[in-house]
Amino acid sequence: MEDLLFGPFALGFMRRALAGCLALSVAGPPLGVILVLRRMSLMSDVLQHGVLPGLALGYAAFGLSLWAMGLGGLAAGLTIALLAGFLTRATAGREDSQLAGVYLIALALGVAIISQGRGIDLTHLLFGSVMGVDTASLFAMATVATVVVPALALIWRPLVIESFDPLFLAANGGRGGLWHLAFLALVVLCVVSGFMALGTLMAVGLIMLPAIAARHWAGSLAGQVRVAVGLAVLASVAGLLLSFHRDIPAGPAIVLTAGGLWALGLAVGPHHSALARLNL
Amino acid sequence: MRAPHEIILETLTLRHGQVAAVFGVTGSFPPGSLTAIVGPNGAGKTTLLHALVGLHKVFTGRIYRGDLGRADIALLPQASQLDRSFPLTCLETVAMGHWGRVGPWRAVAPAQIAASRRALGEVGLEALAANPIGRLSAGQFQRVLVARLLVQDAPVLLLDEPFNAVDASTAQLIEGLILRWHEEGRTVIAVLHDMDLVRRLFPTTLLLAKVQVDWGPTERVLSAANRDQARAFSDQWSMPPWTDGAAPPAAAVRAQGDAVVPSAARSGAA
Numbered sequence A: 001m002e003d004l005l006f007g008p009f010a011l012g013f014m015r016r017a018l019a020g021c022l023a024l025s026v027a028g029p030p031l032g033v034i035l036v037l038r039r040m041s042l043m044s045d046v047l048q049h050g051v052l053p054g055l056a057l058g059y060a061a062f063g064l065s066l067w068a069m070g071l072g073g074l075a076a077g078l079t080i081a082l083l084a085g086f087l088t089r090a091t092a093g094r095e096d097s098q099l100a101g102v103y104l105i106a107l108a109l110g111v112a113i114i115s116q117g118r119g120i121d122l123t124h125l126l127f128g129s130v131m132g133v134d135t136a137s138l139f140a141m142a143t144v145a146t147v148v149v150p151a152l153a154l155i156w157r158p159l160v161i162e163s164f165d166p167l168f169l170a171a172n173g174g175r176g177g178l179w180h181l182a183f184l185a186l187v188v189l190c191v192v193s194g195f196m197a198l199g200t201l202m203a204v205g206l207i208m209l210p211a212i213a214a215r216h217w218a219g220s221l222a223g224q225v226r227v228a229v230g231l232a233v234l235a236s237v238a239g240l241l242l243s244f245h246r247d248i249p250a251g252p253a254i255v256l257t258a259g260g261l262w263a264l265g266l267a268v269g270p271h272h273s274a275l276a277r278l279n280l
Numbered sequence B: 001m002r003a004p005h006e007i008i009l010e011t012l013t014l015r016h017g018q019v020a021a022v023f024g025v026t027g028s029f030p031p032g033s034l035t036a037i038v039g040p041n042g043a044g045k046t047t048l049l050h051a052l053v054g055l056h057k058v059f060t061g062r063i064y065r066g067d068l069g070r071a072d073i074a075l076l077p078q079a080s081q082l083d084r085s086f087p088l089t090c091l092e093t094v095a096m097g098h099w100g101r102v103g104p105w106r107a108v109a110p111a112q113i114a115a116s117r118r119a120l121g122e123v124g125l126e127a128l129a130a131n132p133i134g135r136l137s138a139g140q141f142q143r144v145l146v147a148r149l150l151v152q153d154a155p156v157l158l159l160d161e162p163f164n165a166v167d168a169s170t171a172q173l174i175e176g177l178i179l180r181w182h183e184e185g186r187t188v189i190a191v192l193h194d195m196d197l198v199r200r201l202f203p204t205t206l207l208l209a210k211v212q213v214d215w216g217p218t219e220r221v222l223s224a225a226n227r228d229q230a231r232a233f234s235d236q237w238s239m240p241p242w243t244d245g246a247a248p249p250a251a252a253v254r255a256q257g258d259a260v261v262p263s264a265a266r267s268g269a270a
Helices: A012-037 A041-062 A066-091 A095-116 A122-127 A135-164 A166-171 A176-193 A200-214 A221-246 A250-268 A274-279 B045-052 B090-102 B110-122 B138-152 B168-183 B195-201 B224-237 B250-269
Strands: B007-016 B019-029 B034-038 B060-064 B073-076 B156-160 B187-191 B204-209 B211-217
Touching: A012 A041, A012 A135, A012 A176, A012 A200, A012 A221, A012 A250, A041 A066, A041 A095, A041 A122, A041 A176, A041 A200, A066 A095, A066 A135, A066 A176, A095 A122, A122 A200, A122 A250, A135 A166, A135 A176, A135 B090, A166 A176, A166 B073, A166 B090, A176 A200, A200 A221, A200 A250, A221 A250, A250 A274, B007 B045, B019 B045, B019 B060, B019 B204, B034 B045, B034 B195, B045 B073, B045 B156, B045 B187, B073 B138, B090 B110, B090 B138, B110 B138, B138 B168, B168 B187, B168 B195, B204 B224, B211 B224
Parallel strands: B019 B211, B034 B187, B034 B204, B073 B156, B156 B187
Antiparallel strands: B007 B019, B007 B060, B204 B211
16 A cells, blocks of 8 residues: 555656646646636636647757747747737637637647657657656746746735626726736746646646636635645645556546546535535 | 816717717716616616726717726626626625725735725625625625725715615615715716616716717606607617627717707706
8 A cells, every 4th residue: 555655756757746746736726716717717728729839849949948848838828828818809709719719720730840840759748747857847847836826926816806896906997907917927837837747738637627626615715725726736646646557647647636526526515516406 | 177076078989899889978977966877778878887987998079087086986886797606705895895995915904804894784794794795695795796885985986777686675775875975975876777766866867878868857857758769769779780780870870969969068058
């Protein structure tokens, strides 16, 4: 039993992957809670696909460099976020189809660019690999988490008010767009930082799923944030063990574990769950 | 020589994209005035309210706000526009009213928390301070929004359908508050549908049907002739050319605008 649970973490790469995922677990889920509240879950899809062409271009230009790929992903993610924001405003109510169009193209473009290069495993880039977390990318993930948490705390109040009642903030000169952009930048940072361990397609899973699940476990906003972080930590540990023992890529293993926790909350959690509904 | 706190509209025209929402409204809300905005659905009442608080871009014409700042004009939004499953407590929602003083980063002082609790008390919900807003009835939720308005403590109050979907006791409470605000010298502007209530409570009325049908003393504005005219306008814009997103019959609107200028001049003289 001890071997099963703790043995894998005796290995250096497993410890690095765990530390990286824990960093993302602290930074990502609070962003996810806000994404859920702002009804922007689709936006997280757009961003996860949107960073891919940037990563791929960084790789095509500079090879397997964490910095080139990270900065490329960041630039692409921010561009896509701005483009999506523009399309949302310009199309008045038809944004879901526009956003789907954006991310389908971004994914195809990213895969096309990557397949031109040699020496990079598309599976690892999309779905993550515990072996991918070297010391440099671990530091990158830790740095991002260190920046994102206090930054989110700084914009928390206007962001929450704007999510609940955008007219109120706008009428009081609260510059809602500014907070929204700052928030999107933090989400992009988190998605990009997660790509080494979890893959671009799965990093958003660790941001969103614990946040979606937290709605079933806590009623207050602060409670939901705490629960989301706790569930993400749990999913990271359990997912990495699953990945190690069953030889599944780390990203899907962690996301599946988080998904299991969500299903559990949906079934028996104290809020908005099947069980809570039966008791009514 | 404008009095402070007076809000003056000069041939104000507002648009939703390519469609005219409000056309050529002219008149003023003097300090301490109590005005109802009435009109058919789609008449631009909410749009006008949003423009007054700076939420809707002015297309042509002007809004003079005198020395009123952002925090001096408070809006009670339509409760149905807000997400009531949002994980906030009543007290947290009411405390938002301090935004103008605390901004994004200053701490909310204990005195401000106390003021929020007092406001909840004034609307009869002090016992529910820690309750999530998701568990409130429609009337209770409207009371929480009214408490937030009390906390904002603004000299100009804009109420967007404050009596919509509320129970009788909440309606009575809001009615009492409107009268109190009026006595305190605040300017109150409310979008309403209940004509009896308008006649009973509001000395001044603006009848809007995209164009300004009439603006002045309530009894004159709510005359049968005026209301027939408003209905006739609204029948026109519910015809296909107005509803299918095509370009608005701007010439028609302009003609109507000219037709009602005399009434605007009357209200200016009043």
